[in-house]
Amino acid sequence: MSRLPSPIAAGLLAGCSLLAAEAAAQESTLPLTTVTAKGYAGEDLQTPLAAVSLSRDELLARGAANAGDALRGVPGLAVASDGPQGQNPVIRGLKKESIALLIDGMRVNSAQPAGAIASLLSLGLTDRLEVVKGPASVLYGAGAMGGAINILTPQAKFVPGAQISTSVGGDSTSDALRAAAIANLSQGDHAFMLGAAIARIGDYRSPAGEVAHSGYDSDSFIGQYRFRIDGSQQLRVSLQRHRDDDVWYPGSAKPGTPPALGTVTVRAPKQERKLAEVGYSRKDSGTLNFDVRAYRQEVRRQIQAYAAALRRNQSETDVTFTTDGVDASANWLAHPQHLLSFGVNAWKMKAAPERYLNNNPPLFNNHVRNDPFRDGKIDALGLYVQDDARFGQLNVLAGLRYDRIKGSAESMSNGAVRNGLARSDHATSGSLGAIYEVSPLLRPYANLSRGFRAGEMRERFEASPRGDGYYYVGNPQIRPEKATQFELGLKGEDSRFSYSLSAYRSSISDYITGRVTGAVNAGLPVKQTENIGRATLKGLEFQGRWQVLNQQWLTAAYSRIRGENDDLREPLFQMPADEASLGWQGRIAGGWSGDATLRMVKRQDRVARIFARGTENATAGFGTADIGLTYRWTKNSLRIALKNLADKAYHEHLTEGLSGQEIQAPGRSLALNWQSNF
Template sequence: MRMRPLALACLTLVVPPALADTADSVLGEVSVTAKGYAADELETPAATLSLSRDALQRRGANNLGEALRGEPGLAVSGDSAQGQNPVIRGLKKESVVLLVDGIRFNSAQPAGAIASFMSLPLAERVEVVKGPASVLYGSGALGGAINVRLPQARFEPGVGLDTAVSYDSASRGVRATGVMNAANQDHALMLGASLARIDDYEAPDGRVDDTGYDSDSFIGQYRFRIDAANELRVSLQQHTDEDIWYPGSTKPHPHAQISETTVHSPEQKRVLFEAGYSHKGSGESPVNLDLRVYRQEMERRIYSRAYSAAGDDIGDIARTHVSFVTDGVDARADWLAHPQHLLSFGVNAWRMEASPERLMRTAPPNPAAAYVRNDPFDDGRIEALGVYLQDDMRFGQLGVLAGLRHDTVKGDADAVGNPPVTENLSRRDRMWSGSLAAIYEVSPLLRPYANLSRGVRAGEMRERFESSPRGDGYFYVGNPQIKPETATQIELGLKGANSRFDYSVAVYRTRIDDYITGRITGAMQSGLPVKQTENIGKVTLKGLEARGRWQFVDGHWASAGLSMVRGTNEELDEPLFQMPADELSLGWEGRVTQEWTLDTTLRLVRRQYRVATVFARGSENETAGFATADLGATWRRGAHSVRVAVKNLADKAYHEHLTEGVSGAEIQAPGRSLVVSWNGKF
């Protein structure tokens, strides 16, 4: 991959002029996701990212995808305002494990974003591990892992309240969030709620239909301190979205009297119950232990609305109701076996079940026609069991991290399709993943590292059992015997920090074998060309990412970030389908008075001309480059803050390259928007 002048210019900003500078070191961000326990990111031999609650509130993002957009190595794939899925190093939702408080979200995802099944305004922190993370998080973590950490009950005597309210003019959206904590020495209770009412947003060319929705989220946790070392907890989370439409799913319909269809969801809900026990060790060789059991239900109503050639609404022609129910057990421990060896080990087991109920109209253009049952599969289930061991070693200035994991994943169903197929539906896979990485502290500002890692991904429920149309204009046929993908990545990087400068740079190459995707068969089904879900050989991804912050004057920080990734479909010798465009971001934040700070961010996104042609059958088009600027001001006094910001200051008309939709007719991103928010603690 050639380095363009833009990349070289950015690297001069993010790499300090004197890497051997012996300035005093500073503590880096602390992440629990990268190693499985609290660890300094500056001592972690991998590319990571952490966003604090302050950073999330400053961005004013409506969902997780928006919050991570523009960060080096990250992008977003969206089919609606609500459906914004994070992308890590060119790998999309199927290859990223999403967790909330360390518990993975499990659900097949035909439309929208699984990342939106939680309320981002409640989040205390978002942590990202970029690159294969299967050692800790098992099947699916080819691209990495994202952990959203919600508030925890705290043993802080008394009652405290954290509240926030925000409004944005583009969608006329209002959000209100509150978290209460009440505790004494041995008991702690946390209750939280976040409500959102979002209207269709305004783009430079006018209001974009079907981009509004409502969200309600509630969380609670009770912790009981048995003694200084032992603790019990119970947690409950519930999130509901209503009246969500996915404009990116709009596509022509083969029926002569139907012009197009759009997927929408009248309601979707996630409910999580967790009970846990933790033990904090003491002495020279402490052992820390955490046990949890949980049940998570993700319920969706997925409807397909049809329209005539004249644009008339002729009702839903298909309705699917499904609940993905996951029961799981996690046991994790870390043991300081030796001053130079911190061992961690764990067992993760979960079982997900689903039986979609699909109703199809017998005469689609007739809104009075009866529905007939046509379930895609019956009693589908995936069971996973993983065991891992990791050793975090320290030899003076050298840190070494080594891990090994074994996973067993089994998929099965009672029946698939209509007429039902009941044979050859079961498959069990045994998979190994591992990592070996090292980082050496030459000085606080110079910490080179190398990372060799292997990740695995067994087929998800849709890929195994469901046959249905997809957004690229094909009818996909499921394959219960799909083999797992394996990804091998080599990453070389630098990171460092002192009181005035912090940065990270990484280059990587990832090879994915037995890549799961659809192969064109030449057949037709339901008026669409057919793709059979298969393993097609291998793909490769190569990339560069860099970020840095420099305090050039006391209280004033300049920042820069760069992302470049190239994906190749080796089977077809063409660019890999839907790769993010090159991107450079520049920013400044500075304190102008004791109570006021100003900030600005500029995104420069390059034209994406490297698109798949054979694989995509014309469904992936080139996208123009664009630049957007955001401007904000924040006032703080004590425990209260007010922020006023303008997003997309120049009212730029654009869409991200990974926006879903009919090629050339993707929905525009929001235009200029005034965002006002208040946060207070009592």
């Protein structure tokens, strides 16, 4: 059921709709830059690794509901889904546990039994979405073994007066309404940025019919104040809050154990993320730039297992994951063509989930406390140095990092286990890459990188039944997994053509996963956290854009990945399918422009059989077509898009659900979006 927007969100949106001021001059076209790949703004064409950057305009044009949805179809990226909110990005076959998720460069930590913490910020408040593909542990430490995703929000700017940006949109398949507003207010040495967004999303319709419990509500708020000490120094305070209500994860639905429970589905009546940051920066034309900040990020989740036959919950969990962190970084321009950067990252994550079970058949009404673990903590400390040097046409990027990770808990298995719950690990990460400019259209590069991830709290300490029908057995002594990736690629760009091509091979040791053992505990199948040994990932990615006529562009993309469980000599569990896309973008007449995209996904029949024990099956291939029209006038734009034009029935291979009964993707949908700047 939808609820009214929060007073703060409603008030800001209403206020922004009444304000008007002169807009700032539009920025000139610049080469694609990212801040996540190097830790500071750098041109992609001078960076020897694969990265993705989507601007605010691109995100709104895609009509995506969240970060995972926005990255669908991008080469090297996929989405693991258990529902519309639970769209988890996958980088080169590695899932959420192997990806560092950052918001404005600050780590978001949370165990993720269902849903996606990457969805805990409205895209309407996102300025840019950046992805580093491949090990990024040199800059981001534990968890960045597969890469990093950085969701960047607008920053308060010292632009005199007031600037307002608004967007309103929706789609027909879920009767969704989304609205966002961002304001920048500045006078003298003071600058404020305020933003708010709301979303009211109904159950969506697939070609097979309405998908029950697929709707939810969300509110987001962001704010920042900056004080300019002088021309090079600034202080900042940032606050963020996001809340989702009445979220269900239809892909989690499974027959209950015992059968008297009926179908059991995981849901989250409330989940919330809060962020507070204070920071200081020094940036000038000299040789040393410096930034330091302290932050607290909280992710609170209410996770319940709803038993259809009982018409109430079989289990209820309430947990807050609190991360306190300090980051300090500096860039030293040792030479006009030689930039050294170094820094330290320290954070502590803690959680104490409270879980209640109804586990007394046939009544299922005893509501007993059964905490998976108590007072779990993970402490991390990392130090890094990076060298970015240019020698004529050659750019070299080298980095080295040392991390110490310690995990501990007071108890696990509802207090039954109190010993052997602490483990400390040390890890060294590194990267070495080079890119050479033969010509603007020919820039070969090579990169060798090493990353790691230590076990997260659920993998270490959880020992209890969960709403997905398994009895989880954590492993406090789980070893960190490590990945070494070698990548070769080409990049190029001129006024008519741009492209990137990469091939990579990644070897993973001590691969961490949850294995269905075949054992039974408390009547439930056991899923044990284990280091299974070695795994290998190999892939090929391409994307290009070509101006065939004046203001007429053709696009193409391709992605292929192969994952192998080297110990069992079979395909790695849940690997994305091969896919390709073709597209057109161009000006039609006046302020009108159009676009069309054909996405083709190959049948995925390379599935894990020994490891999965029947929980992964082949997925049929499919093709979808999207078309769109955009009209721009003065400081406004209106976009109309038709998605899944042929109303194709399909689901992605990484969609969660019982094999053969996965939820279908949305059917044909008409999407509208209006943007305006004042």
